[in-house]
Amino acid sequence: MSDTRSPHQKPFALFGPDFTFAYDDWLQHPAGLGQLPPTQHGTRVAIIGAGLAGLVCGHELMKMGLHPVVYEAGRLGGRLRSAVFDGSDGVIAELGGMRFPRSSRGFYHYVEQTGLHTAPFPNPLTEAAGSTVIELEGERFYARRLSDLPPLFQQVAAAYDQALEEQASFSALQEAIQQRDAAAVKAIWNPLVKDWDERTFYDFIASSRAFQQLSFRHREVFGQVGFGTGGWDSDFPNSMLEILRVNVTRCDEDQHLIIGGAEQLPQGLWQQPLQQAVHWPPGTSLQQLNQGAPRPAVRRIHRNDQGQLTLTDSRGHQESFAAVITTCQSWLLTTAIDTEENLFSQPLWMALDRTRYMQSAKTFVMTDRPFWKDKNPQTGEDCMSMTLTDRLTRGTYLFDQGDNRPGVICLSYAWMSDALKVLPLDAEKRVELALAALKKIYPDVDLASHIRGNPITVSWESDPNFLGAFKGALPGHYRYNQRMYSHFMQDQLPAGQRGLFLAGDDISWTPAWAEGAVQTALNAVWGVLHHLGGHTHPDNPGPGDCWHTWQPITLDN
Structure with missing residues (x-):
């Protein structure tokens, strides 16, 4: 989202909405x-x-x-855990937190204080991702931006924006947060707490006028793909208040990774x-x-x-x-x-x-180079892209470490039941399953030939010091x-x-x-x-x- 602040306006921050303190x-x-x-x-x-x-x-x-x-x-x-690939020169896999929205002003205070540098995170349909592939029910779509996708996806994105506006006064609430107008934030937010504490995210979607005018397929696509950071279906049982907070405080946009x-x-x-x-x-x-x-x-x-x-x-x-x-x-x-x-x-x-904790599993591999930027000679498309799918992998992210450096692929980033499917499996088996799923999406890409070293994986629910990734x-x-x-x-x-x-x-x-x-x-x-x-x-x-x-x-x- 472009920055439309006046020269004297403070940066957008995670200001409330429950406790409006800067x-x-x-x-x-x-x-x-x-x-x-x-x-x-x-x-x-x-x-x-x-x-x-x-x-x-x-x-x-x-x-x-x-x-x-x-x-x-x-x-x-x-859960800020960066694991180094064996034998590499500091090439890392981010097992915990890996994408940090710029609205997290307190967090970035310490990032700046410690002299760290950031770069845009390669979320789907962002410039940092380069290209995105969405594959659902065996149908594959290649895009660089939302407008490249068929109307179905644009209808889903528009319906969610409309639902937020009609059921949560979204623009007015976000503007009050931008202005750090505590009284205005509370005037909008406090009634929403009463209305939505005991209702789920899925209820918010299914009961909205915007989605009721569309098909079940639209709701299904929203759950599988979402917009911004990926699919939302693992959060469907959660309280809608939790999702509203994420959206209205811009936690799901303008995200950066920490270099190194x-x-x-x-x-x-x-x-x-x-x-x-x-x-x-x-x-x-x-x-x-x-x-x-x-x-x-x-x-x-x-x-x-x-x-x-x-x-x-x-x-x-x-x-x-x-x-x-x-x-x-x-x-x-x-x-x-x-x-x-x-x-x-x-x-x-x-x-x-x-407190109810959500399960989460990630599997990473290091590659010889960021080969995914190679062009398909027939189509001119990137040979591999940031990928959202209904297959076992769910989300696959590609990390370019720079010229003459190895690449890193998060083969699979999955939640809840999808994370539990791989819980008993070791790293090699998880890689095997992920490669088999991705092969069906990229039949002409020999991904395995580019992998170097040993994979790195995590299931946070199996760690006795955490028992889950985070609260839901x-x-x-x-x-x-x-x-x-x-x-x-x-x-x-x-x-x-x-x-x-x-x-x-x-x-x-x-x-x-x-x-x-x-x-x-x-x-x-x-x-x-x-x-x-x-x-x-x-x-x-x-x-x-x-x-x-x-x-x-x-x-x-």
């Missing part, structure tokens, strides 16, 4: 995020999880003069030396404060006789802290960590346990989400429930998007600051200072 403004203000009493400087605060949320928390709390102690059960970086791998961002936050900070000398880093590496997995959280929060790690070591931030996926608080029950209220436990809220889950997201506001909690904070994209309003991890991390940073007697600058209020004005709507029970 996190990018808070981050960029010269006054900083807040100040602690000098008596609190050096206080140890535990962070469970060294993914993006945990390391944003650690980075910002360290800048305030606290001593973050980081625990990690697996690999630093969480997304894992560089958490690694950069871990290693980056502070230039200016309170209490700590210049050059201090999270890595330095943690003696080179995170602590091992947390196995127990309880409150000791002195009222402090105590963590027991997998080696039996215990340490007590003034505050604890847990950024792991919520199920782990019952399956992997023995969490004292009275640290959370029973309604909050209900919300944590009811079901109808009726708004109240649960509100309880988790609001937990950083602790003044009204009993004393025995204070000091333990939640963060991570699975308690955010935008699961699967890194901006949700960043924003909930910043909420937790404000929570710890407030818990330890600190305050924000009057000219730069934080999320907790603005909470009672712009907090998410409360639904009746």
